[in-house]
Amino acid sequence: MCGIVGIIGQSPVNTQIYDALTLLQHRGQDAAGIMTSSRGKFQLQKANGLVKDVFRTRHMKRLEGNIGIGHVRYPTAGSSSPALAQPFYVNSPYGIGMAHNGNLTNTSELAEDLFRTDLRHLNTDSDSEVLLNVFAHELGDLKKLRPTPDDVFTALTALYKRCRGAYAATGMISGFGIFAFRDPNGIRPLVYGKREADNGSIEYMVASESVALDVLGFELVRDVRPGEALVITESGKLYTKQCAENSTLTPCIFEHVYFARPDSVMDDVVVYKARRRMGERLAEKIKREWADHDIDVVIPIPDTSRVSGLAMAQTLGVKYCEGLVKNRYIGRTFIMPGQAQRKKSVRQKLNCVSLEFEGRNVMLVDDSIVRGTTSRQIIQMAREAGAKKVYLASAAPAVKFPNVYGIDMPSAEELIASGRTVEQVEREIGADKLVYQDLDDLIACVDGINPDIKEFECSVFSGEYVTGDVDAEYLLRLDAARNDAAKKSDGNKKEEDEDEAVVGIHNEVD
Numbered sequence: 001m002c003g004i005v006g007i008i009g010q011s012p013v014n015t016q017i018y019d020a021l022t023l024l025q026h027r028g029q030d031a032a033g034i035m036t037s038s039r040g041k042f043q044l045q046k047a048n049g050l051v052k053d054v055f056r057t058r059h060m061k062r063l064e065g066n067i068g069i070g071h072v073r074y075p076t077a078g079s080s081s082p083a084l085a086q087p088f089y090v091n092s093p094y095g096i097g098m099a100h101n102g103n104l105t106n107t108s109e110l111a112e113d114l115f116r117t118d119l120r121h122l123n124t125d126s127d128s129e130v131l132l133n134v135f136a137h138e139l140g141d142l143k144k145l146r147p148t149p150d151d152v153f154t155a156l157t158a159l160y161k162r163c164r165g166a167y168a169a170t171g172m173i174s175g176f177g178i179f180a181f182r183d184p185n186g187i188r189p190l191v192y193g194k195r196e197a198d199n200g201s202i203e204y205m206v207a208s209e210s211v212a213l214d215v216l217g218f219e220l221v222r223d224v225r226p227g228e229a230l231v232i233t234e235s236g237k238l239y240t241k242q243c244a245e246n247s248t249l250t251p252c253i254f255e256h257v258y259f260a261r262p263d264s265v266m267d268d269v270v271v272y273k274a275r276r277r278m279g280e281r282l283a284e285k286i287k288r289e290w291a292d293h294d295i296d297v298v299i300p301i302p303d304t305s306r307v308s309g310l311a312m313a314q315t316l317g318v319k320y321c322e323g324l325v326k327n328r329y330i331g332r333t334f335i336m337p338g339q340a341q342r343k344k345s346v347r348q349k350l351n352c353v354s355l356e357f358e359g360r361n362v363m364l365v366d367d368s369i370v371r372g373t374t375s376r377q378i379i380q381m382a383r384e385a386g387a388k389k390v391y392l393a394s395a396a397p398a399v400k401f402p403n404v405y406g407i408d409m410p411s412a413e414e415l416i417a418s419g420r421t422v423e424q425v426e427r428e429i430g431a432d433k434l435v436y437q438d439l440d441d442l443i444a445c446v447d448g449i450n451p452d453i454k455e456f457e458c459s460v461f462s463g464e465y466v467t468g469d470v471d472a473e474y475l476l477r478l479d480a481a482r483n484d485a486a487k488k489s490d491g492n493k494k495e496e497d498e499d500e501a502v503v504g505i506h507n508e509v510d
């Protein structure tokens with residue numbers, strides 16, 4: 001998942017974009033970038049690292065202008081090299097910058113077409129650079145000296161016909177303004193909001209999650225619709241248009257399970273409420289199928305499962321306690337790039353308060369079990385802390401299939417539940433009992449709130465991919481390119497890239 005933001009205001013936007021990116025940091029910890037526009041020139045600072053590490057005062061001073069976009073990256077295509085940090089830039093036509101969340105599923109075909117037919121150069125193996133170049137080609141093809149909002153919509157209509165997969169994006173065009181668009185399935189989230197500036201003019205912001213609007217004082221207008229594009233010109237005028245034919249809102253359910261902050265609202269669903277319901281449904285399942293359970297205490301595995309853990313304990317009528325303490329200086333472990341780093345970080349991140357475990361039958365709750373890195377270690381720790389029995393409940397169903405839409409789960413083999421029964425996973429992680437949420441129950445937690453949502457993108461649980469273009473051969477290629485072993489050899493490449501950072505167009509300037 002990545003986080004994106006775009007602001008068009010009446011005063012410098014650099015610190016506001018910085019603040020928005022810190023609010024979206026949970027969506028990507030690998031790299032961050034801000035691009036602003038001032039007096040016909042773009043300024044850019046992007047590099048690997050957390051937002052607080054990427055931007056120094058000297059960078060912020062350079063990032064001048066009342067228009068800007070920002071990105072926090074969690075890589076799902078190409079390497080983790082700083083050259084793939086976003087926003088990306090192309091100089092023609094006009095000068096365009098873009099930040100993208102999601103993952104294209106026809107990147108190689110598009111890259112080939114861009115090279116052979118559109119005569120455009122790609123400098124990295126990022127799908128986001130491909131997305132930007134498709135847009136730039138289509139806009140340039142209109143051969144206008146100055147683009148109009150309609151030209152941008154025409155270019156995006158053509159982009160929708162060419163690009164497949166998941167994409168929520170925002171960008172800026174020099175001398176023109178900001179644009180944003182969401183794929184025809186609305187797989188990745190995107191909202192926009194407005195606020196009144198001191199001079200009475202309206203300022204606009206687009207962002208991956210509403211939490212960024214809330215904290216920066218923007219009022220949430222609504223979600224960008226699937227297949228919809230919006231344009232805000234430098235003079236502050238907003239235009240919206242439905243550009244893709246056959247759009248159906250099928251948002252990613254995993255946003256509600258894990259990715260989003262609980263205080264965000266996505267497609268009219270309050271993430272916090274969805275997570276509470278997940279806890280309630282899990283409790284109902286336990287009451288139904290294990291009526292004579294002997295759970296003494298429910299303990300969530302922080303951070304994400306806290307909300308559902310509490311709801312589950314309340315519905316079960318069992319004591320809830322925070323028996324695991326999280327080191328607030330360690331980020332999210334699941335979105336870290338390598339398995340060795342993930343494994344080490346779980347222990348550094350979580351520690352037991354032994355007295356909550358001693359002599360008790362403990363029900364641990366997590367939002368999801370993906371590779372099993374977290375649950376294996378926590379169950380072991382719970383036993384060492386003196387628990388009598390250690391049970392585990394997952395607020396999401398078993399994760400069995402790769403994700404191709406912006407979550408870095410490329411290989412079924414790395415998923416602990418792939419090809420295993422519940423009992424086999426239970427044994428693998430060392431639990432005395434394992435309870436998974438049923439998929440119908442998970443869907444029921446988020447369904448019915450927004451009638452426009454006809455279906456959710458649930459591929460990691462069901463193996464069904466809503467874009468209809470993902471087959472076994474595609475998944476095989478993805479696995480070979482991005483499984484942990486492949487990424488490890490890419491890690492060596494990253495070090496080389498860093499040595500050669502001075503030749504990249506992503507140069508950091510001191």
Ligand SMILES: O=P(O)(O)OC[C@H]1O[C@H](OP(=O)(O)OP(=O)(O)O)[C@H](O)[C@@H]1O
Binds near residue numbers: 303304332335369374
């Ligand atoms: O089975 P695994 O491969 O370990 O992945 C699942 C775990 O990873 C995530 O936690 P993470 O530490 O990323 O973030 P959190 O603090 O928001 O819970 C998620 O909440 C689970 O705890």
Ligand SMILES: NC(=O)CC[C@H](N)C(=O)O
Binds near residue numbers: 074104
């Ligand atoms: N998680 C994402 O949204 C990733 C965006 C893009 N595919 C990248 O790898 O940079």
Ligand SMILES: [Mg+2]
Binds near residue numbers: 304366374
């Ligand atoms: Mg977690």
